[in-house]
Amino acid sequence: MYRRILIANRGEIALRVIRACREMGIESVAIFSEADRGSAYLDFADEAICVGTAKSADSYLKFDRVISAAEVSGAEAIHPGYGFLAENAKFNEVCRSCEIDFIGPMPGPMERLGNKDLARQLAMSANVPVVPGSDGIISDDGEAKRVAEGIGYPVLIKAVAGGGGKGMRIAETAEDLSTALNQARTEAAAAFGNGDVYIEKFVSQPRHVEVQILADTHGNVVHLWERDCSTQRRHQKLIEESPAPNLPSATRTAMCEAAVRLIQNAEYSNAATVEFIVDSDNNFYFIEVNARIQVEHPVSEMVTGIDLIKSQILVAAGEKIPYRQSDIHCRGVAMECRINAEDPAADFRPNPGKITHMIAPGGLGVRFDSHVYTGYTVPPHYDSMIGKLIVHQPTRLQAIECMSRALDELCIEGIATTIPFHRRILREPAFVDGSMDTKFVERNWEHLSSRD
Numbered sequence: 201m202y203r204r205i206l207i208a209n210r211g212e213i214a215l216r217v218i219r220a221c222r223e224m225g226i227e228s229v230a231i232f233s234e235a236d237r238g239s240a241y242l243d244f245a246d247e248a249i250c251v252g253t254a255k256s257a258d259s260y261l262k263f264d265r266v267i268s269a270a271e272v273s274g275a276e277a278i279h280p281g282y283g284f285l286a287e288n289a290k291f292n293e294v295c296r297s298c299e300i301d302f303i304g305p306m307p308g309p310m311e312r313l314g315n316k317d318l319a320r321q322l323a324m325s326a327n328v329p330v331v332p333g334s335d336g337i338i339s340d341d342g343e344a345k346r347v348a349e350g351i352g353y354p355v356l357i358k359a360v361a362g363g364g365g366k367g368m369r370i371a372e373t374a375e376d377l378s379t380a381l382n383q384a385r386t387e388a389a390a391a392f393g394n395g396d397v398y399i400e401k402f403v404s405q406p407r408h409v410e411v412q413i414l415a416d417t418h419g420n421v422v423h424l425w426e427r428d429c430s431t432q433r434r435h436q437k438l439i440e441e442s443p444a445p446n447l448p449s450a451t452r453t454a455m456c457e458a459a460v461r462l463i464q465n466a467e468y469s470n471a472a473t474v475e476f477i478v479d480s481d482n483n484f485y486f487i488e489v490n491a492r493i494q495v496e497h498p499v500s501e502m503v504t505g506i507d508l509i510k511s512q513i514l515v516a517a518g519e520k521i522p523y524r525q526s527d528i529h530c531r532g533v534a535m536e537c538r539i540n541a542e543d544p545a546a547d548f549r550p551n552p553g554k555i556t557h558m559i560a561p562g563g564l565g566v567r568f569d570s571h572v573y574t575g576y577t578v579p580p581h582y583d584s585m586i587g588k589l590i591v592h593q594p595t596r597l598q599a600i601e602c603m604s605r606a607l608d609e610l611c612i613e614g615i616a617t618t619i620p621f622h623r624r625i626l627r628e629p630a631f632v633d634g635s636m637d638t639k640f641v642e643r644n645w646e647h648l649s650s651r652d
């Protein structure tokens with residue numbers, strides 16, 4: 201097992217990995233930019249090394265600085281967290297060439313699954329249902345038109361290198377097609393340096409359901425059930441939960457098995473998430489694989505009792521997954537609210553600044569994963585998520601009641617946060633009965649955005 205791990209990340213996920221290392225008797229090395237200097241989570245690591253200025257491109261994303269930090273501190277492995285370098289196959293390769301383990305998949309499977317078109321082809325070869333669409337990359341407008349007519353409008357144009365909703369455009373009719381194609385290509389080329397796109401049928405009012413996978417280097421692949429992440433605003437997840445409400449058990453089983461098949465076929469190891477959309481008739485379709493730990497992983501940890509970060513470290517070090525599929529049970533209901541330093545009353549504008557007062561909630565079944573505290577200043581340079589409030593209860597209704605109570609207790613003063621917005625979502629009838637799809641927030645925008 202590793203003696204020292206460097207965490208190539210910041211904030212709550214860095215703290216989450218530090219905690220796992222501490223419990224495993226592994227020393228942790230944190231890195232920080234000048235904007236994160238003095239952050240209290242750095243005190244929990246065994247060592248903290250500054251890697252550059254506030255701008256991510258000059259610190260957290262700088263290969264040579266991150267790798268030098270690992271080398272000088274004697275770390276044998278790097279945990280990338282999520283975001284930053286987590287899905288960068290080149291960085292993964294450079295780590296390994298410097299004889300530092302990358303806690304994640306090998307570069308080959310990471311690269312193949314990171315390309316949405318290749319991932320889609322892999323899914324088809326593993327007999328996993330995909331959204332009807334083009335046979336690979338679209339070469340010209342004529343081909344796009346033929347494909348769109350074949351599957352029927354509306355269609356979705358998606359960048360093969362896409363992520364975070366970028367490089368994705370809907371074409372409602374044939375008239376929109378050429379403009380949508382150009383916009384998707386231009387946006388993708390600017391954001392990812394790759395303008396290739398493909399076409400999918402646009403599934404109306406889908407639910408977003410994803411399967412958590414864990415795979416070791418000995419060919420064992422298990423799933424930790426699913427998470428429903430339909431409660432989104434503009435493709436940004438707000439609330440995630442497990443199990444997915446109102447999902448027929450046959451669909452659930454088939455989806456989890458499909459996800460395992462895909463990961464087995466990809467010869468992938470470590471943690472992954474296989475994302476699906478589910479239509480109103482409960483048909484599910486593969487959309488993409490995330491080759492890393494995800495923000496919402498605690499939801500799966502709570503229902504299964506399995507520590508995913510520790511599992512990632514174990515399998516990266518070459519150990520076998522210590523449980524069989526039949527040992528992994530989904531107990532009760534877990535729910536997570538993302539607490540962002542954003543102002544819901546001002547179109548979710550980021551609201552960095554000093555937290556003048558903070559009280560974290562507690563009680564049975566309440567978990568708050570966060571690196572912030574009274575006196576902490578949220579820097580303006582990074583993602584605005586400052587914490588994740590997670591509850592675990594026997595039933596979904598109890599989870600909603602517990603989350604409402606915990607949100608009432610969670611006090612963050614000095615900056616605007618998404619707390620009031622979450623409170624309103626939890627009261628919304630369509631959320632309470634579990635019938636939300638990805639457009640639920642937009643549809644109920646009027647009351648969700650009104651003040652209490």
Ligand code: ADP
Pocket residue numbers: 331356362363364365366368400401402403404406408435475477487488638
């Ligand atoms: P990204 O990697 O940019 O986040 P995804 O492929 O994960 O892109 O899709 C993001 C979201 O877009 C999904 O959660 C879903 O809500 C929606 N989406 C993706 N594909 C489709 C589709 N074919 N039809 C309808 N909605 C879709």
